[in-house]
Amino acid sequence: MKCDHCDKPAVIHETVIRSGVLAEVHLCAEHAIAAGYPVPIEQPIADIFPQVLGSAVKVEGAKTKERTAKCQACGLTFAAFRKTAMMGCPACYEAFMPMIAQIIERAQAGATHHVGRSPVGGDDSQRLQKLRVKLTKDLESAVAAEQYERAAQLRDELRSLDQPIRGSQP
Amino acid sequence: MNQPFVAAISQIGPDSDVVVTSRVRIARNISGFPFSSRASNPVLQEILRVVRRAVDHSPHATPIDQGLRWIELQSASSRDRTLLCERHLVSRNFATSDKPRALALSTDENSSVMVNEEDHLRIQFLCAGSRLTDAFQSAFKLEQSLALALNFSFHQRWGYLTACPTNVGCGIRISAMLHLPGIQIMKETDRIKRAARDLHLAVRGYYGEGSESTGDFFQFSNQTTLGATEESLLGEFNDVVLPRLIGYERDARAAALARHRTKIEDVVFRAQATLCAARLLSAEAATKDLSRVRFGVIMGLIKTDLAIVQRLLLQVQPAHLSVINPIALEGDDMEREARATLVRQTLALANPEMK
DSSP states (O other): OBOSSSSSBOOEEEEEEETTEEEEEEEOHHHHHHTTOOOOSSSOHHHHOHHHHHHHHHHHHHHHHHHHOBOTTTOOBHHHHHHHOOOSSTTHHHHTTTHHHHHHHHHTTTOOSOOSOOOTTSOHHHHHHHHHHHHHHHHHHHHHTTOHHHHHHHHHHHHHTTOSOOTTOO | OOOGGGSGGGSOOTTTTTEEEEEEEEEEOBTTSOOGGGOOHHHHHHHHHHHHHHHHTOTTOOTTTTOEEEEEGGGSOHHHHHHHHHTTSSOHHHHHOOSSOEEEEETTSSEEEEESSSSSEEEEEEEESSOHHHHHHHHHHHHHHHHTTSOBOEETTTEEOOSSGGGTBTOEEEEEEEEOHHHHHTTOHHHHHHHHHHTTEEEEBTTBTTOOOOTTEEEEEEOOOSSSOHHHHHHIIIIIIHHHHHHHHHHHHHHHHHHSHHHHHHHHHHHHHHHHHOSOOOHHHHHHHHHHHHHHHHTTSSOSOHHHHHHHHHHTSHHHHHHHOTTSOTTSHHHHHHHHHHHHHHHHHHOGGGO
């Protein structure tokens, strides 16, 4: 069987639910990797196609970042954070991206954004508008990447912005 | 602080047969400071000063609360710190640490703020029985009044920032302390714990994080704090999870009594007999047997006021006992004798037939 996107032989065969309809997916190695499946064959990655090498370099880059990341504000290193699971200061959250995003999303059952109250006195309507735009964009790319669980989570977060009871008013 | 009767943990409220206490706790940090664990003592002192000013000027000092009392933990005696811990107003770490830290506490002991725990502020409302909606509203009322004077650390994506990244977002912990002897007797505890974990709930013991469950008391709390509004987290816990847990326990009690009546009577009356006859009692043994007597009272096997048993559960804890008997040392025979005497006399007074 051929790949859905090109003429190469498909190595991944899956049945998925897309927009409520059952659909069969057949992908060659390249398109499988591009869609986020684990590498399906024994062949060395470099032989399959050069782009994957690029992403391997990216992974290596992320690992280096994990080893060297340090918060400029309080001096906490990511390695030290790893040991105690305690951040040093608010700025650590930016300094330890993207590793911290993974940790938070895993701990929060896949949740990706805060949709609750914000400090009294802040301009909440503007913040919510920005959040709505970002969530919509993230939702579109999650659907495009066929990450349906994440898409469902983002949809729920987007919907909760419309709940009538919103807390920032005293 | 020496009066145990104010403490929520020693009172009874709605659904007290299962729900001992309801609690809502909100974590907040003040912008411009490192989190408590990375702050030096002078910085922690400065945080205390800033928070104290906010507490003193808080419009929350309404007639209901008559303001918040400020207790510096460093200058409090070790007994007073343990008293606070036994009343579930502070964590054990907070009680034993030697860093500058304080507790702001309302006269009715329902509202409190731990300052310089893991987060700069842990704003709490704790009350007896199933009253999570009240706890939620009161905790946020206090949070909002403090927010008028303090600038809380907030991130566009992650919401309120906390020292531990797993608490970001709403920074809210909704919890209920439940008495589950029925589930325990029906050997359903592991199943309930598994179900709770599937619902992203944490299950802890009598004294919260890292503690074992004593006397069939378990604390359930939400673990998800991101991606949902505060109201929906409360709704999920209060309208879905809690009624289900209460239902399981009541069903388990009824089933246990229907199927194993003699066994239950044996456990309950044995515990009662021990408490009415023992001359030496450890805190652990007293808690365990009082939990069984509590179960017996609820099931109508023992005719005693539930409030008296609930109060004893707090009074037998070491620091509370030492208020009554200051000479005894924790764990020695004199202490265990004082505990046994207190329990024996209280139960005899409550029910003269028990003598």
